[in-house]
Each structure stands twice: as structure tokens, then as C-alpha cells.
Amino acid sequence: MxxxxxxxxxxxxxxxxxxxxxxxxxxxxxxxxxxxxxxxxxxxxxxxxxxxxxxxxxxxxxxxxxxxxxxxxGLLREMGIAQRDDIADVDQRIAELEHRIRLLEETSGAVPAPPGGHDAPAG
Structure with a gap:
């Protein structure tokens, strides 16, 4: 006992x-x-x-x-479930791409996209 x-x-x-x-x-x-x-x-x-x-x-x-x-x-990866690090990487890549697009728009004289990187809905 x-x-x-x-x-x-x-x-x-x-x-x-x-x-x-x-x-x-x-x-x-x-x-x-x-x-x-x-x-x-x-x-x-x-x-x-x-x-x-x-x-x-x-x-x-x-x-x-x-x-x-x-x-x-490993199981989560096999199932295709994104992990926190994966999502952070994608967020970082999106931010970098948005920055590059803004730079290209500024140098070409194009109208910049609204903040957040999404076009305004047609109304």
C-alpha cells in the first residue's frame, strides 16, 4: 500500500x-x-x-x-493541416509581395491598391 x-x-x-x-x-x-x-x-x-x-x-x-x-x-503535415510556423511564413511572403507590388505601382505610375492589398468591391 x-x-x-x-x-x-x-x-x-x-x-x-x-x-x-x-x-x-x-x-x-x-x-x-x-x-x-x-x-x-x-x-x-x-x-x-x-x-x-x-x-x-x-x-x-x-x-x-x-x-x-x-x-x-508529421501526421498533421500528412493531413495537409497548416501549422503556426507555416501560416507565419505565408503571412510574411504575402507582406513581402504586397510591398513589391506597391513599389512597382509607384515606379510605373499606376493607381495603388487600397491598404490590405484587396481591390474595393464593385458597387
């Missing part, structure tokens, strides 16, 4: 996540439990130390998470 301290460790570990758990974050959570009388100072220190040992040991699991994320990104 698992001790109450181990149960608290597991709950914190699961709630916060191994990848994002820092000593400060763990300490804040444990300090709150100590303040509420749910564990002693000594139990709190042991809990934080235990959590940090688990985080260090989870380096392998972070590699697994990275592989999962990489697989997910």
Missing part, C-alpha cells in the same frame, strides 16, 4: 507533469499542504526531494514525449 506522502507525490507529479515540474513549483504546492496542516515540514522536504528525483529520472520519458510530438507534427 502506498503512503499518504507517496500519494501526494503522485498527485502532484500527474497534475503538474514531469516536464514542467520545477523545484519552485513543487515547493509552492507542498508549502500550501504544510500550511493547511496536511503534512509536516519534514514530510514536505522529503516530498519535494522525491519529486525532483522522479523528474530527473523521467528524462527518458521526455524523449518519448518528444517522439510523440514529432509524430503528431
Amino acid at each position: 502506498i503512503s499518504p506522502r507517496e500519494a501526494v507525490e503522485q498527485a502532484i507529479f500527474i497534475a503538474v507533469g514531469a516536464g514542467s515540474l520545477t523545484r519552485d513549483r513543487a515547493q509552492v504546492i507542498v508549502d500550501d499542504l504544510v500550511r493547511r496542516g496536511q503534512m509536516t515540514d519534514e514530510e514536505g522536504h522529503i516530498t519535494v526531494d522525491g519529486l525532483m528525483a522522479r523528474v530527473r529520472a523521467s528524462g527518458e520519458s521526455q524523449g518519448i514525449v518528444g517522439k510523440i510530438e514529432g509524430g503528431l507534427h
